[in-house]
Amino acid sequence: MLRKLDDIPVTINIEQVIERLKIEEPEDIEIVAGLFEKAKEKAKPKVLYREAFVEEIKGRNVRINGCNFESAVLAATLKDIHRVFAYVCTCGTEVDDWSHGEPDYILSLWLDMIKEFFLFDAHKFFVSHLKQSYNFEKLSTVNPGSGDLENWAISQQAQLFDMIGDVKSEIGVELNKSFLMVPIKSTSGLIFPSETEFSNCALCTRKNCKGRRVEFDGALYARTFG
Numbered sequence: 001m002l003r004k005l006d007d008i009p010v011t012i013n014i015e016q017v018i019e020r021l022k023i024e025e026p027e028d029i030e031i032v033a034g035l036f037e038k039a040k041e042k043a044k045p046k047v048l049y050r051e052a053f054v055e056e057i058k059g060r061n062v063r064i065n066g067c068n069f070e071s072a073v074l075a076a077t078l079k080d081i082h083r084v085f086a087y088v089c090t091c092g093t094e095v096d097d098w099s100h101g102e103p104d105y106i107l108s109l110w111l112d113m114i115k116e117f118f119l120f121d122a123h124k125f126f127v128s129h130l131k132q133s134y135n136f137e138k139l140s141t142v143n144p145g146s147g148d149l150e151n152w153a154i155s156q157q158a159q160l161f162d163m164i165g166d167v168k169s170e171i172g173v174e175l176n177k178s179f180l181m182v183p184i185k186s187t188s189g190l191i192f193p194s195e196t197e198f199s200n201c202a203l204c205t206r207k208n209c210k211g212r213r214v215e216f217d218g219a220l221y222a223r224t225f226g
Helices: 014-021 026-042 072-077 093-099 105-134 154-164 167-171 218-225
Strands: 002-005 046-058 061-064 067-070 083-090 139-142 186-193
Touching: 002 105, 002 167, 014 026, 014 105, 026 093, 026 105, 046 105, 046 154, 046 167, 061 072, 067 154, 072 139, 083 105, 083 154, 083 167, 093 105, 105 139, 105 186, 154 186
Parallel strands: none
Antiparallel strands: 002 046, 046 061, 046 083, 061 067, 083 186, 139 186
8 A cells, every 4th residue: 555654744953954064153054044944944755655565586586566676685685574665755845946946056065965854854754653553663674776786776766666656746756867866865765674673784885975874794795795
């Protein structure tokens, strides 16, 4: 069943934004505070998700709800998993469309960071929703295009979107020719209950990644790709 979450509160505050942006000048702080308040008025973070079932795994090939994916990460992490939730989270087209009207380069960069906070709020709300609705304790995620290229090719977002449904009409998110999402402050993937929490980052060898959530796990990498 397809479900949409569109009444997601923005919980981030200006103090957290200023700390993340590492802004110290009083004049800049005042500007960012003004941008944040305007962006918060526009923000309507959303999540669209569908419950799905793993039907077959052969080597690197994984079939979920009739859709075929090819990924060593998927095959390894879903080996003992039967039910997953395919999802798209976004900061929302409302604040994204509005932010594109900012002509100043620096201010537009600050707005991008603010929109990323709205995306974090959407994902956090989604995880809490799943845990409460289905009585899950721990959840793991895998995301196409995240981490090293061999983990799960970003081009397979096309199959993921097809499996979820009409994502564009439901929450306004679409894929461009490079399979990147628009609005860019969006994320997609599979989330599922597991005994131990897993993140793509554990299999990513890239160093100095600002988006890293957990440390690289060499032993897990060897088991997955060995």
